[in-house]
Amino acid sequence: MAVSNKKYNVIDLETGKLDSRIFSDPDIYQEELEKIFGRAWLMIGHDSLVPEVNDFFHTYMGEDPVILTKDDKGKIHAFLNMCRHRGNRIVRADIGNAKNFMCSYHGWTYSNEGDLEYVPGEEEAYYGALDRKSFHLVEARVETYAGIVFATWDPGAPSLDEYLGDARWGLDVFFNRLDSGTEVVGPVKWIEPINWKTAVDNCSDNYHVPTTHLSAIIVQGRHFGLPRTTHEQQFESPNKHLFINGHSLTLRFLERADQARQTHGVTQENRALFEEYYRETLPEAERRLGSLRAGKLQLGNHSLFPNGVLGFRLAHPRGPLETEFWHFVVLEKGMPDEIKRALRIGNGNFNGVAGIFEQDDMDNWRGVTRSSLTPLARKYSHDLSMGLGRAGSDPDFPGTVAERYTSENNQRNFYRRWEEFMNAEDWADIPIEPVTADFEGTATLNG
Amino acid sequence: MTAQTFEDGVSQIELWHELMQFYINEAWLLDDRKFREWLDLFTDDVFYFMPRRLNVGRHDLDREVSEVGDLALVEDDKTYMTMRVDRLDTGMAWSEDPPSRTRHIVGNLVIEPLPGGDLKSKTAFILYRSHHETDENIFAGSREDHLRNEDGRWRIYKRVVVLDSNVILAKNLSVFF
Numbered sequence: 058m059a060v061s062n063k064k065y066n067v068i069d070l071e072t073g074k075l076d077s078r079i080f081s082d083p084d085i086y087q088e089e090l091e092k093i094f095g096r097a098w099l100m101i102g103h104d105s106l107v108p109e110v111n112d113f114f115h116t117y118m119g120e121d122p123v124i125l126t127k128d129d130k131g132k133i134h135a136f137l138n139m140c141r142h143r144g145n146r147i148v149r150a151d152i153g154n155a156k157n158f159m160c161s162y163h164g165w166t167y168s169n170e171g172d173l174e175y176v177p178g179e180e181e182a183y184y185g186a187l188d189r190k191s192f193h194l195v196e197a198r199v200e201t202y203a204g205i206v207f208a209t210w211d212p213g214a215p216s217l218d219e220y221l222g223d224a225r226w227g228l229d230v231f232f233n234r235l236d237s238g239t240e241v242v243g244p245v246k247w248i249e250p251i252n253w254k255t256a257v258d259n260c261s262d263n264y265h266v267p268t269t270h271l272s273a274i275i276v277q278g279r280h281f282g283l284p285r286t287t288h289e290q291q292f293e294s295p296n297k298h299l300f301i302n303g304h305s306l307t308l309r310f311l312e313r314a315d316q317a318r319q320t321h322g323v324t325q326e327n328r329a330l331f332e333e334y335y336r337e338t339l340p341e342a343e344r345r346l347g348s349l350r351a352g353k354l355q356l357g358n359h360s361l362f363p364n365g366v367l368g369f370r371l372a373h374p375r376g377p378l379e380t381e382f383w384h385f386v387v388l389e390k391g392m393p394d395e396i397k398r399a400l401r402i403g404n405g406n407f408n409g410v411a412g413i414f415e416q417d418d419m420d421n422w423r424g425v426t427r428s429s430l431t432p433l434a435r436k437y438s439h440d441l442s443m444g445l446g447r448a449g450s451d452p453d454f455p456g457t458v459a460e461r462y463t464s465e466n467n468q469r470n471f472y473r474r475w476e477e478f479m480n481a482e483d484w485a486d487i488p489i490e491p492v493t494a495d496f497e498g499t500a501t502l503n504g
Numbered sequence: 505m506t507a508q509t510f511e512d513g514v515s516q517i518e519l520w521h522e523l524m525q526f527y528i529n530e531a532w533l534l535d536d537r538k539f540r541e542w543l544d545l546f547t548d549d550v551f552y553f554m555p556r557r558l559n560v561g562r563h564d565l566d567r568e569v570s571e572v573g574d575l576a577l578v579e580d581d582k583t584y585m586t587m588r589v590d591r592l593d594t595g596m597a598w599s600e601d602p603p604s605r606t607r608h609i610v611g612n613l614v615i616e617p618l619p620g621g622d623l624k625s626k627t628a629f630i631l632y633r634s635h636h637e638t639d640e641n642i643f644a645g646s647r648e649d650h651l652r653n654e655d656g657r658w659r660i661y662k663r664v665v666v667l668d669s670n671v672i673l674a675k676n677l678s679v680f681f
Binding site: 149150151152153242243244245246247248249250269271272273275276277279280381384385386401402404405406409410411413415416417419420421423 | 554556558559560561564567573574575576577578579580583584586587588590591592594595596597598599636670671672673674675676677678
């Protein structure tokens with residue numbers, strides 16, 4: 058599409074200037090619901106949330122409530138939680154097990170495969186004239202990646218494999234390491250006073266860590282013997298900051314294959330336990346991912362376009378100024394209980410609504426969001442110029458790689474991706490990068 | 505409350521009064537931001553747990569409160585609790601600087617004596633929090649404590665805080681319950 062036809066031109070890739078109206082304008086927000094959340098593959102759940110047939114898990118795609126069901130044949134579906142009669146919600150619980158969903162308004166009853174199975178008074182009140190088959194629940198396309206359930210409303214969307222593209226090369230390092238796969242615990246849910254994009258943008262922001270999270274860094278050093286994250290470290294780090302096919306990834310180098318990954322829950326005290334675990338699982342991981350991805354890299358902070366945040370965590374939009382955040386923790390199924398416990402508690406106490414790291418993010422992101430509310434403040438664009446012209450291709454990594462681990466290259470590209478969705482008439486206008494990475498090993502999209 | 509006595513001869517009314525004073529004191533410590541003194545109300549082996557509160561149908565009420573092993577809002581031992589308090593003194597704990605203004609209202613105390621002289625208590629609370637210029641939250645819930653007598657003082661060795669909220673309508677939980 059020619060530049061002159063662009064409706065949205067919010068990020069200037071030459072200067073890094075960002076138009077802050079995208080954080081608070083109600084019309085832009087409504088268009089996002091349609092053109093981004095109505096089109097993209099969205100993370101909505103995980104296999105382990107519906108372990109039994111007929112289980113359901115209530116989730117969201119954008120602001121639209123969605124029932125994720127596992128039917129009695131084990132197939133996963135995603136339905137708009139809306140009765141086709143008068144639009145009432147048919148499921149009101151977070152979780153449950155049910156073969157049928159009855160609307161509490163007039164009793165229209167659907168199977169967990171979405172068929173409208175029963176209508177009171179079908180012969181008498183409707184005189185047999187109701188075409189029951191045409192009232193199937195509105196159903197999204199569903200695909201899974203290593204147990205994570207994705208869905209899209211758009212029949213024109215590419216496959217999930219294409220949508221993730223080379224980003225999966227990096228995601229596999231964490232999500233697709235072992236044959237037995239992953240499970241999730243959670244979610245902790247809360248309402249953040251922020252625009253959803255600020256939480257996603259922040260996933261690539263290695264710059265904020267030594268400032269925003271300094272108090273948590275200091276006390277985890279004091280009590281857990283962990284080294285202090287400093288600006289110098291972040292600037293000089295050889296770690297990688299990559300933008301791949303719309304998604305933002307950071308990858309950290311391991312010093313040894315059995316190194317305890319840098320994640321919440323690892324302490325000086327339990328480090329050896331993690332090392333033993335990574336040592337024992339290395340051959341399996343190497344078979345699945347090859348030696349580079351199994352033993353030399355760790356997946357750091359990352360986000361999946363549009364609203365998947367760091368791991369399997371979701372930023373559901375709730376109007377331009379609010380976001381419902383869902384905090385899950387992903388665990389490898391085969392982990393010893395002691396490791397699962399340490400990761401659950403560490404990730405639970407450091408992130409989440411009460412997390413000593415994450416609680417310090419909220420007022421910053423709110424400040425970013427609300428900086429666009431007045432005509433005066435809106436005159437001053439946000440500056441995302443860090444590392445301009447300092448990113449390109451890398452022989453060893455897919456995507457666009459920043460020269461430094463601390464860069465705003467991913468954020469600039471995130472807003473460029475946002476423009477691509479917002480300016481597109483349909484999926485034919487949205488570029489998808491070809492898969493070029495060498496997916497060494499046996500791991501596939503499906504585990 | 506009847507004038508029953510426990511095995512050691514302490515009347516239930518006296519004990520109720522003593523424990524109610526304990527909780528009133530705790531509330532003032534929190535609202536007066538004396539967090540070090542508050543920490544000292546807990547034993548060194550304390551387990552402090554705030555599970556998730558799910559929104560489930562009546563036939564699934566056994567799944568309403570998440571269990572240990574699932575992800576919780578808070579799952580602290582004394583080290584984590586101390587980190588939360590230590591953090592505030594670094595001068596860089598932005599979620600509490602400027603600090604929240606809180607009011608803890610605690611009541612509905614019931615006590616159940618446990619074998620060996622320990623106590624189990626249950627209280628209901630309302631926690632009002634005001635922050636920055638106009639942020640306001642009201643949290644309601646219950647607390648179930650296990651207490652033991654250490655050096656002549658009651659100390660809490662297990663606390664389970666169950667909020668009445670499903671989706672938390674607050675930017676964060678940077679205050680103590």
